[in-house]
Amino acid sequence: MSLEPKKSILNLEAYKPNFGASNLKKIIRLSANENALGYSPRIDKELKIGGFNRYPPQHSEELIKTISKIKNLDQNKIILGNGSDDLITVIAQTFLKPGDEAIYTEYGFLQFPQSITVAGGIKKIAKDINFHASVDNILKLITDKTRLIFLANANNPTGTFISKSEVYRLINNIPENVLLVYDAAYAEYIRNDKYTDGSELVEKYNNVIMLRTFSKLHGLAGLRLGWGYGNSKLINYLMAVRGPFSVNSMAIEAGIIAMKDIDFQNHCFDFNLKSMKHMEIELEQLDIKFINSSTNFILINLLDKDKFSAKNAVLFFKNNGVLVREMNVYNLPSHIRVSLGTEEENKYFLKLLKKFIRKNDS
Ligand SMILES: Cc1ncc(COP(=O)(O)O)c(C=O)c1O
Known part of the structure; x- marks a missing residue:
């Protein structure tokens, strides 16, 4: 008899966070809802x-x-x-x-x-x-x-x-x-x-x-x-x-x-609020749908921009040094989840997003 785990484990896959391997030296990780400002x-x-x-x-x-x-x-x-x-x-x-x-x-x-x-x-x-x-x-x-x-x-x-x-x-x-x-x-x-x-x-x-x-x-x-x-x-x-x-x-x-x-906690709270507002304004200007978020990440729907599949977007971002999270496991193939980064990282993400849209629009 072969060695087997209990029945409920047989077909269970390991949780797969997107910390993704990449050939690029510098990778910006906006895929795991971490705190981009570090810690106290x-x-x-x-x-x-x-x-x-x-x-x-x-x-x-x-x-x-x-x-x-x-x-x-x-x-x-x-x-x-x-x-x-x-x-x-x-x-x-x-x-x-x-x-x-x-x-x-x-x-x-x-x-x-x-x-x-x-x-x-x-x-x-x-x-x-x-x-x-x-x-x-x-x-x-x-x-x-x-x-x-x-x-x-x-x-x-x-x-x-x-x-x-x-x-x-x-x-x-x-x-x-x-x-x-x-x-x-x-x-x-x-x-x-x-x-x-x-x-x-x-x-x-x-x-x-x-x-x-x-x-x-x-x-x-x-x-x-x-x-x-x-x-x-x-x-x-x-x-x-x-x-x-x-x-x-x-x-x-x-x-x-x-x-x-407490000072560091307040600093992170304030920064997050400001970054989220900025992200929302930018997404609205690009006419991209998103779910209003109370956290340090945002769920963005790319399908309303029609032919852009989220899979392509995730790959595009990855090739340009930014990790974001695909949502296929939730049966949301047109969505990506993006954690807020530092001011610079968020700016770069938005720049790439604009480029991605232009690329797919043409
Ligand atoms: C809703 C929720 N609960 C729990 C966790 C896990 O947190 P921890 O790092 O403490 O295991 C996460 C992490 O993403 C989360 O989003």
């Missing part, structure tokens, strides 16, 4: 390097206390993870057994279906309405086999969020034995009264977990650090499933400094 400059100055012969703390009190203090949250409800991806996987492993159902939205973050499949669960996809998650469509899919609902708010790759009142309508209408996984990876980019990062839900409901990441506004994607916020009983279950040392020492130290550097 205090990290290079203050990070203590050394002591790597020791395992990291299993549950870094210092980082948890720092998050709790700055975000005004209960430290007993915080769990750290090796990126929020790790926590998504841990949640699916903890709550799904083969045959259990988990709901996510039509254009929901790709790690959701991946983790459901790995756990052996059954995927249920709630149609979006106009590139926004639809609470009604999610609620319609609930059965007595439903265990999890994954909602990224704001969502990747659409960049849209649903309002606080819609989120309350969702949580108020799901059974108490169904866990809402509220992924707020882009929360730091959103300062809007209509938005909730989900932490207030955790204070009121036992069946919600909020997920956050240091990979986006904090600019620490390479260190792999995320955190979750949920009632302490839930957190204890997740801690039993999570790898004991899944968060490394460097990530912990850098995370503490990043969380405290």
